Amino acid sequence: MELVYSQEPKIRTLAKESPETIQQTINYLYVLLSVKEENRLNEIEESVLNGLLITSFNNFSLNEIKHAFRLTLSGAIDVKLYSKLDAIVLGNVMKGYKKHKENKLKTELNTIGKKAK
Numbered sequence: 001m002e003l004v005y006s007q008e009p010k011i012r013t014l015a016k017e018s019p020e021t022i023q024q025t026i027n028y029l030y031v032l033l034s035v036k037e038e039n040r041l042n043e044i045e046e047s048v049l050n051g052l053l054i055t056s057f058n059n060f061s062l063n064e065i066k067h068a069f070r071l072t073l074s075g076a077i078d079v080k081l082y083s084k085l086d087a088i089v090l091g092n093v094m095k096g097y098k099k100h101k102e103n104k105l106k107t108e109l110n111t112i113g114k115k116a117k
Contacts (some may be wrong), residue, residue: 001102003108005064012058023052025062026085032069034083041086052087055095068097076100 014021026049030040041049057065071077077096081089 001067002064002104005061005067008061008063009096010061011053011065014062015054015058017092020060024051025053025065026050028066029069029085031113032073032079034087036083039084043091045086049085049087052090056091060094064097064101065094068093070098071100072096 011022029035032041037110040046053065063112068077072079072081072093077093077100079089079092079096081093
C-alpha cells in the first residue's frame, strides 16, 4: 500500500488545488477515531492542525494520512489514541507511520533484490 500511496498527489499540491479535500480528511479522521462533536477542535485549533498537515506532512498523500491512522488503530503502529485528534496525535501517528513506511519499503526492496538474483 505504501508504494501505491506514494504515487498519489501530495498534500503540498492539494493545499493549492483542492484545499477542501484536506478538511474532508480531517472529518474522516474524526469519524475514524470516534471523536464526539463536543470533543472536536475549535476553529483555531483546526486551523493549526490544517497548517501542520500542509507544512510538516506535505510530502504525504491524504490517503497515506488515513492509512497511518488505520494502521495505528490496528496496532501496527504503536501510538496511543484516545478518541482525540490534535496536532500532537497527528505528529505522533505520522512519526510512527514514517518508520513503518521505511521498514516496509526496505523489506520490499530486499525481496525484489533477492528475486533478481
